[in-house]
Amino acid sequence: xxxxxxxxxxxxxxxxxxxxxxxxxxxxxxxxxxxxxxxxxxxxxxxxxxxxxxxxxxxxxxxxxxxxxxxxxxxxxxxxxxxxxxxxxxxxxxxxxxxxxxxxxxxxxxxxxxxxxxxx
Amino acid sequence: xxxxxxxxxxxxxxxxxxxxxxxxxxxxxxxxxxxxxxxxxxxxxxxxxxxxxxxxxxxxxxxxxxxxxxxxxxxxxxxxxxxxxxxxxxxxxxxxxxxxxxxxxxxxxxxxxxxxxxxxxxxxxxxxxxxxxxxxxxxxxxxxxxxxx
Amino acid sequence: xxxxxxxxxxxxxxxxxxxxxxxxxxxxxxxxxxxxxxxxxxxxxxxxxxxxxxxxxxxxxxxxxxxxxxxxxxxxxxxxxxxxxxxxxxxxxxxxxxxxxxxxxxxxxxxxxxxxxxxxxxxxxxxxxxxxxxxxxxxxxxxxxxxxxxxxxxxxxxxxxxxxxxxxxxxxxxxxxxxxxxxxxxxxxxxxxxxxxxxxxxxxxxxxxxxxxxxxxxxxxxxxxxxxxxxxxxxxxxxxxxxxxxxxxxxxxxxxxxxxxxxxxxxxxxxxxxxxxxxxxxxxxxxxxxxxxxxxxxxxxxxxxxxxxxxxxxxxxxxxxxxxxxxxxxxxxxxxxxxxxxxxxxxxxxxxxxxxxxxxxxxxxxxxxxxxxxxxxxxxxxxxxxxxxxxxxxxxxxxxxxxxxxxxxxxxxxxxxxxxxxxxxxxxxxxxxxxxxxxxxxxxxxxxxxxxxxxxxxxxxxxxxxxxxxxxxxxxxxxxxxxxxxxxxxxxxxxxxxxxxxxxxxxxxxxxxxxxxxxxxxxxxxxxxxxxxxxxxxxxxxxxxxxxxxxxxxxxxxxxxxxxxxxxxxxxxxxxxxxxxxxxxxxxxxxxxxxxxxxxxxxxxxxxxxxxxxxxxxxxxxxxxxxxxxx
Numbered sequence: 001x002x003x004x005x006x007x008x009x010x011x012x013x014x015x016x017x018x019x020x021x022x023x024x025x026x027x028x029x030x031x032x033x034x035x036x037x038x039x040x041x042x043x044x045x046x047x048x049x050x051x052x053x054x055x056x057x058x059x060x061x062x063x064x065x066x067x068x069x070x071x072x073x074x075x076x077x078x079x080x081x082x083x084x085x086x087x088x089x090x091x092x093x094x095x096x097x098x099x100x101x102x103x104x105x106x107x108x109x110x111x112x113x114x115x116x117x118x119x120x
Numbered sequence: 121x122x123x124x125x126x127x128x129x130x131x132x133x134x135x136x137x138x139x140x141x142x143x144x145x146x147x148x149x150x151x152x153x154x155x156x157x158x159x160x161x162x163x164x165x166x167x168x169x170x171x172x173x174x175x176x177x178x179x180x181x182x183x184x185x186x187x188x189x190x191x192x193x194x195x196x197x198x199x200x201x202x203x204x205x206x207x208x209x210x211x212x213x214x215x216x217x218x219x220x221x222x223x224x225x226x227x228x229x230x231x232x233x234x235x236x237x238x239x240x241x242x243x244x245x246x247x248x249x250x251x252x253x254x255x256x257x258x259x260x261x262x263x264x265x266x267x268x269x
Numbered sequence: 270x271x272x273x274x275x276x277x278x279x280x281x282x283x284x285x286x287x288x289x290x291x292x293x294x295x296x297x298x299x300x301x302x303x304x305x306x307x308x309x310x311x312x313x314x315x316x317x318x319x320x321x322x323x324x325x326x327x328x329x330x331x332x333x334x335x336x337x338x339x340x341x342x343x344x345x346x347x348x349x350x351x352x353x354x355x356x357x358x359x360x361x362x363x364x365x366x367x368x369x370x371x372x373x374x375x376x377x378x379x380x381x382x383x384x385x386x387x388x389x390x391x392x393x394x395x396x397x398x399x400x401x402x403x404x405x406x407x408x409x410x411x412x413x414x415x416x417x418x419x420x421x422x423x424x425x426x427x428x429x430x431x432x433x434x435x436x437x438x439x440x441x442x443x444x445x446x447x448x449x450x451x452x453x454x455x456x457x458x459x460x461x462x463x464x465x466x467x468x469x470x471x472x473x474x475x476x477x478x479x480x481x482x483x484x485x486x487x488x489x490x491x492x493x494x495x496x497x498x499x500x501x502x503x504x505x506x507x508x509x510x511x512x513x514x515x516x517x518x519x520x521x522x523x524x525x526x527x528x529x530x531x532x533x534x535x536x537x538x539x540x541x542x543x544x545x546x547x548x549x550x551x552x553x554x555x556x557x558x559x560x561x562x563x564x565x566x567x568x569x570x571x572x573x574x575x576x577x578x579x580x581x582x583x584x585x586x587x588x589x590x591x592x593x594x595x596x597x598x599x600x601x602x603x604x605x606x607x608x609x610x611x612x613x614x615x616x617x618x619x620x621x622x623x624x625x626x627x628x629x630x631x632x633x634x635x636x637x638x639x640x641x642x643x644x645x646x647x648x649x650x651x652x653x654x655x656x657x658x659x660x661x662x663x664x665x666x667x668x669x670x671x672x673x674x675x676x677x678x679x680x681x682x683x684x685x686x687x688x689x690x691x692x693x694x695x696x697x698x699x700x701x702x703x704x705x706x707x708x709x710x711x712x713x714x715x716x717x718x719x720x721x722x723x724x725x726x727x728x729x730x731x732x733x734x735x736x737x738x739x740x741x742x743x744x745x746x747x748x749x750x751x752x753x754x755x756x757x758x759x760x761x762x763x764x765x766x767x768x769x770x771x772x773x774x775x776x777x778x779x780x781x782x783x784x785x786x787x788x789x790x791x792x793x794x795x796x797x798x799x800x801x802x803x804x805x806x807x808x809x810x811x812x813x814x815x816x817x818x819x820x821x822x823x824x825x826x827x828x829x830x831x832x833x834x835x836x837x838x839x840x841x842x843x844x845x846x847x848x849x850x851x852x853x854x855x856x857x858x859x860x861x862x863x864x865x866x867x868x869x870x871x872x873x874x875x876x877x878x879x880x881x882x883x884x885x886x887x888x889x890x891x892x893x894x895x896x897x898x899x900x
Contacts, residue, residue, distance in 0.1 A: 010312075010316060011282055011316045012282055013282045014319060014320065014323070016278060017275060017323060057312075058309075058312060083315065083319050084334070084432070087461055088434075091434050091435055091460050091461050094435055099439075100489075101432065101435050105324075113490065114490065117489070120488075154889060157784060159830055159831075159892075160830075161871075161873070161874050162872070162873060162874055168890045170884045173539075173546065173884065175882050176869075177870055177871075177872055209870055265873070266872050267872055
């Protein structure tokens with residue numbers, strides 16, 4: 001059975017690209033969210049095996065969303081999607097409970113490696 | 121049209137003339153449809169018809185080729201839908217009847233233009249079918265001036 | 270991975286964010302003390318950066334990155350906007366826009382960004398102050414000096430690994446799965462610094478084999494080298510507590526949207542058009558059959574196709590702000606350039622129009638707004654002399670009227686000097702040499718003549734006319750109209766009226782002789798009866814007087830060259846386009862129906878009064894009369 005994924009990013013562009021990379025590798029994209037609060041809500045509904053989470057999003061940022069999701073489910077597997085130069089934010093996200101991170105620009109192989117590490 | 125090679129021609133009759141058009145320019149052959157008059161357009165334009173949802177301007181063949189008007193008891197006639205210009209536009213052209221679809225070797229067509237009863241600038245070549253001469257029309261030269269720009 | 274498939278999405282979404290940047294910058298400019306827009310700016314630029322980096326557009330990424338740095342400093346410092354800062358941010362936004370547009374067409378290299386990049390850097394360095402401009406010295410890695418008990422683990426991350434601090438933290442987290450971690454060197458706080466070089470060490474209190482520790486550490490990814498040393502005694506103090514993150518500010522939730530190519534919508538619209546045509550035929554058949562079962566199906570199909578049609582039309586509807594949003598910036602820049610003071614207001618942003626129409630409106634509105642700033646609004650000094658506020662006002666407003674939308678561009682400037690225009694129009698033979706005055710209508714006709722606005726005219730008639738012929742032509746092509754109202758000293762207002770959609774309209778079907786013509790209801794005000802209404806002659810034209818207003822008549826039969834005589838009593842369809850009216854005399858009314866507007870190639874000589882044609886329920890085409898060509 002393929003793993004289910006929730007993709008969270010405020011840019012459709014990014015969501016499309018991540019979804020394409022993961023879907024081509026056989027993952028099932030079960031949902032998308034464009035704000036942190038949507039991510040928390042969708043996680044509750046969908047219970048995906050994996051979440052990809054953008055850091056900077058309107059409404060509720062990615063790091064707060066990680067905290068909320070981990071509060072609900074300490075085993076949540078969240079992969080942060082970060083940009084160059086967000087060292088401090090990535091550190092904060094990992095402390096909040098994110099399991100790994102990838103850095104934009106995405107290379108499909110790097111994304112898939114990170115996903116494998118997270119799903120371990 | 122190359123001198124060698126095979127050319128496919130649709131042969132039809134308009135009044136006293138037997139003419140042909142290159143088959144690759146023919147989109148389809150339809151029974152004559154009742155046209156809607158376009159006010160202001162010259163008499164050579166029969167009007168607008170509906171070809172399965174697309175609006176096509178139809179040119180009255182006998183007027184375009186200066187033939188006598190078909191008698192009232194002549195059958196309904198046929199509309200040949202042709203591509204005009206580099207395939208961008210489509211026009212209908214009414215003929216009295218479609219005679220044949222021919223494949224002829226390019227060498228059997230004569231590059232002759234002077235033929236009684238027809239403007240020489242509209243003639244691309246002359247061919248022969250069952251002993252009868254026919255005119256291969258330059259359909260672009262005939263129809264393009266009717267469309268505005 | 271083929272990225273070209275994402276280019277269109279990148280472009281569309283970047284444009285949206287950059288348009289939002291404009292709005293936010295203007296907002297900040299209006300209330301410089303309120304730093305609220307900065308958060309939104311930061312997010313928008315950040316998103317563009319991420320997308321551009323993914324597409325491999327280095328210039329966009331570079332400008333965005335530096336702009337983002339500056340915005341981040343501003344955001345953290347909650348600083349008020351200064352004029353200098355705003356100018357720089359506007360410039361950076363414009364550079365980003367150019368870079369985005371050039372990048373997607375593969376011409377990124379043409380762009381020189383050195384200057385704006387340098388200015389952004391300079392501003393950031395200035396803001397950051399000496400404390401931040403000097404690099405933070407990373408504590409030297411002295412593995413041997415690491416305090417605490419357990420086994421010493423030394424890790425080196427790959428040189429090319431991005432965000433090494435995050436990666437190091439992941440190594441530590443994994444190691445914690447094997448036992449307590451202490452004595453992290455450099456201290457964890459250094460992981461957050463950009464200068465962290467990826468070499469660190471810690472003590473792990475674990476009985477796991479060295480190979481197992483190494484495997485776990487490498488599992489975090491991007492690890493170049495791991496060495497696991499022997500046991501040491503002693504335990505260290507607790508780890509530093511994690512820093513609390515600042516809560517991001519709340520913004521309203523965005524609607525859920527997908528993007529659809531307009532061509533797809535056009536194709537769907539064509540199909541619906543076919544369906545509507547066939548539906549008409551089915552209704553006629555059902556009416557002839559008088560079979561209740563067939564009737565039922567016909568009614569159901571009618572209802573379903575009507576819903577489908579409404580849905581598709583709705584999907585094409587786009588709020589006008591998508592075009593209007595770029596104007597505040599434009600007006601502001603132009604006003605600055607010309608040393609005018611202008612307040613610009615936009616009203617009715619949420620009014621919707623068919624996307625195909627909206628896409629065509631940008632240029633005509635641009636012309637009108639440019640004219641308003643350049644020639645309508647006076648200089649502050651001149652305004653004061655005339656007893657006006659030094660600050661002029663320009664209003665761009667959209668209002669829904671029946672089946673059309675009216676968009677107006679109004680200024681409170683000097684108005685058009687009619688005497689001068691009249692003078693010139695008389696000399697050029699555009700009006701009767703004895704004409705005493707120009708009506709608004711005539712004024713527009715004169716101004717809209719291509720060539721009327723020569724350079725000489727521009728100065729002598731305060732420049733009105735520049736681009737007006739372009740605007741009028743464009744609007745007319747969309748089945749709309751333009752009206753002008755102008756009063757000397759008070760201002761000028763242009764009103765554009767446009768149909769809400771081009772694709773399917775409700776129309777009156779009029780009979781003339783044996784021919785049928787469709788007349789969109791968009792501009793039909795009412796119908797009255799000819800032969801009952803008394804007619805008069807006004808300015809040489811036959812007219813009726815309706816509600817105290819003169820309505821000139823157009824006999825369609827005569828105009829279209831239909832032979833035979835009109836019946837003695839017949840309907841007059843009164844068209845109204847803004848201030849202008851016209852009564853169209855037809856033989857009879859054949860009903861009202863939805864028609865699908867289709868184009869056709871008009872042959873030479875076709876009268877310029879048709880906007881297209883439609884296919885009637887019987888499958889026979891009928892021409893559509895263009896109200897703009899009749900009024």
